[in-house]
Amino acid sequence: MKFPQTHTLQQIATIINAEFVGDSDFPVEGMNEIHVVTPGDIVFVDHPKYYDKALQSAATIILINKEVACPEGKALLISDDPFRDFNKLTDYFKPFQKSLENISSSAEIGENTVIQPNSFIGNHVKIGKNCLIHSNVSIYDHTLIGDNVTIHAGTVLGASAFYYKNRPEGFDQLKSGGRVIIENNVDIGAACTIDRGVSGDTTIKEGTKIDNQVHIGHDTVIGKKCLIASQVGIAGCVILEDEVTLWGQVGVRSDVRLAKGSEVFAQSGVGKNLKPNTQYFGSPATEAKKWFKEAAAIRQLPSMLNKKSK
Numbered sequence: 001m002k003f004p005q006t007h008t009l010q011q012i013a014t015i016i017n018a019e020f021v022g023d024s025d026f027p028v029e030g031m032n033e034i035h036v037v038t039p040g041d042i043v044f045v046d047h048p049k050y051y052d053k054a055l056q057s058a059a060t061i062i063l064i065n066k067e068v069a070c071p072e073g074k075a076l077l078i079s080d081d082p083f084r085d086f087n088k089l090t091d092y093f094k095p096f097q098k099s100l101e102n103i104s105s106s107a108e109i110g111e112n113t114v115i116q117p118n119s120f121i122g123n124h125v126k127i128g129k130n131c132l133i134h135s136n137v138s139i140y141d142h143t144l145i146g147d148n149v150t151i152h153a154g155t156v157l158g159a160s161a162f163y164y165k166n167r168p169e170g171f172d173q174l175k176s177g178g179r180v181i182i183e184n185n186v187d188i189g190a191a192c193t194i195d196r197g198v199s200g201d202t203t204i205k206e207g208t209k210i211d212n213q214v215h216i217g218h219d220t221v222i223g224k225k226c227l228i229a230s231q232v233g234i235a236g237c238v239i240l241e242d243e244v245t246l247w248g249q250v251g252v253r254s255d256v257r258l259a260k261g262s263e264v265f266a267q268s269g270v271g272k273n274l275k276p277n278t279q280y281f282g283s284p285a286t287e288a289k290k291w292f293k294e295a296a297a298i299r300q301l302p303s304m305l306n307k308k309s310k
Contacts, residue, residue, distance in 0.1 A: 001177050001199040002030035003093055009061065009075050012042070015092055016085040021067060022075025028061055031089055031177075033219065035237055035255075036200040042089070044082040083165050087175045090199070094177035097123045097141060110147065122158070128184070140196065146184035152212070154191040157182070161198045161218030161236060174198055176218065183207075189214065189230070205242075217254065229266070241276075251283075 009026035013019065029040030034057050037043045043059035045051055054062050055071055062070075063077045063085060070076050079085045103109070103121040110129035115121065119137040127133070128147035137151050140158025151157070157180045164171040178197025182188070182204045189212035196202055197219040204210070207225040214228050217236035222228070224242040232246045235254035240246075244258045247266040252258070259276035269283030279288040286294075 001032060001090075001094065003028070006040075009077070012061070012089070013077055016077070016079060016088050018063075018085060019067075019078040020076060021070050021078065022061075026061070026075045030199075031086065031093075032059070032199045033197075033237075034059070036197075036219065042077070042086075044086040046082045083172065083174065090175040090177040094142075099123060104141075116153075134190075140180075143180045143182070143196070145182045146186070146206070148185045149182055149187070151188045152190040152192075155188055156193045158196040159193060161195050163198055163218065163236070178202065178219065180204075186210070192216075195236070211248075223260070 007028045008024060009020050009022050009028055010024040012028050027040060028042060031042040034043050034054060037057050037059035039058055039060050041059045042061040042063050043054050043057055044063040045054035046065045051068060060074045061077060062074065063079055063082045065079060065082050067076065067078050099122055103115065104123045104125065106123050107121045107125040109127050110131065112129055113127055113131040115133045116135040118135045119133050121139050122141040124141055125139050125143045127145045130147055131145060131149045133151050134153040136153050138156045143158050160176040161174065163174040176196050176198050178199050179201045180194050180196045181201050183206040185207045186204050187209045189210055191212055192210060192214045194202055194216045195218045200219050202216065202218055202220055204222045205224045208222050210228045211230040213231050215233045216222065217234055219236050220234055220238040222240045223244060226240050226243060227245045229246060229248040231249045234252045237255050238252050239257040241258060241260040243261050245263040247264065249267045250264045250270065252270040256270060256273050258270065258274045261277035262274040263279045264270060264285055265279065265281040265288060268281050268285045271284045274280060280286060281288040281291045
């Protein structure tokens with residue numbers, strides 16, 4: 001998430017009431033999660049295990065709970081609770097805006113786009129040309145939708161990320177200030193849910209087709225011309241490269257990459273990166289040819305054991 005204008009380190013420190021290490025005029029251009037940071041961004045870290053990863057990331061401002069040696073060309077924001085203060089910055093730069101109408105006056109709707117009754121179009125949403133939005137669709141603030149997109153009834157675009165910190169008093173949610181981006185020629189089935197990014201974007205690229213009752217988590221990127229069948233669940237921060245196929249009830253854990261052309265058969269569980277142009281099955285997902293050979297061998301064990309006992 002980039003800020004509307006560049007701020008100084010001192011200005012950001014004032015917003016969250018934090019100490020800072022670095023030039024007071026050090027430029028701050030945005031805030032992001034570690035997997036999508038770029039120079040000028042703030043990244044937060046609150047556990048020593050991840051200090052080095054944050055300090056060596058592309059981010060140039062590190063919101064941290066302990067003063068440490070600051071790498072050259074970077075700055076620190078010292079906070080007793082970086083998680084809390086990251087949320088403060090989200091609230092400051094991307095506050096919740098109440099909507100007073102079903103289709104916000106700040107939304108932009110392209111030529112020949114049809115929006116069926118009882119759908120909600122939030123603030124600053126942009127929808128391209130020749131789209132069809134069926135009834136009871138909810139499109140949250142700042143969502144971007146391209147041309148020739150179809151979204152079926154009951155789908156929700158832009159709900160908050162499933163991202164929590166476990167505190168003694170209960171779970172504390174990391175607030176979402178990112179967006180959902182749907183590119184041209186995408187079809188989305190009924191009753192799907194696509195969460196917005198925490199600070200970046202959840203993106204569905206051109207030509208992808210999504211069946212009913214699919215969930216896609218925060219900051220996930222779905223490539224071009226992917227096919228996703230019904231009841232698939234994809235966690236946050238997943239990357240599907242182009243032309244990936246996921247059949248019904250596949251589950252994909254967070255932070256994995258499914259390479260171009262990979263195909264996962266129904267009811268499989270993906271827990272690691274997949275190779276290109278390869279078929280997978282099972283949980284954990286295994287190359288399908290290998291899985292079927294092993295299954296055939298296992299089926300032969302009873303007869304082999306019977307022969308040995310005679």
